[in-house]
Amino acid sequence: MEARPDNDVLWARSLHFTHRDGSPGLAGVSLGVRQGEILAVGGPRGSGKTTLLRCLSGLVPVCTGEVWFNSSPVHTLGPIARERLRRERFGWIDPEPVLVPELNVWENAALPLMLRGTARRRAKVCALEWLERLDVGDRARCRPRALRHAERQRVAIARAL
Incomplete structure (x- = not known):
């Protein structure tokens, strides 16, 4: 090769x-x-x-x-x-966003950072910043089932970023 x-x-x-x-x-x-x-x-x-x-x-x-x-x-x-x-x-955003149903929005967005070893508080701050930028910051404490499809997609984008 x-x-x-x-x-x-x-x-x-x-x-x-x-x-x-x-x-x-x-x-x-x-x-x-x-x-x-x-x-x-x-x-x-x-x-x-x-x-x-x-x-x-x-x-x-x-x-x-x-x-x-x-x-x-x-x-x-x-x-x-x-x-x-x-x-x-890599950040992956599936056409049908896959979020962890037991986690709220900010926890879903912060999950990759926490899996990498980032402290919870720092991961939360970063996740909340991305959620605000993507206009879903007001939904940060909601569970995925309470979101519209477009909102779930934006949470998946925040998680990927």
Whole structure:
């Protein structure tokens, strides 16, 4: 295998992924993203956009191909290392926001920081700042079930940021 280029932060080559039902998800996708570059992924429904992003972030392992992030081979990482990479380096916002129902809004937003070892008080301050910026600060003590869909999405964005 060839090492990834030094000037790319995220690099993928010949990604292939097959869903559990046997249907193809990706077939030979390659890309490179440089520091400061913004990349948009577009295409029709079912074309593999979400599958590609899940493979790039390590959420699911690729069947074949290579994924490199900051000179680290994501495609060779085990499940625990991929989980740590996602928690520390990637923010994921699912189309249907997944929040922990037992936690209130600010706790959901602060969860990644606390999992990283940030003190609860500092994590709360940071979470509340993002929630205010995203116009859901007044819902900080509510449980996810009390939120509208758009509010749950903004909480998921705050958590990702």
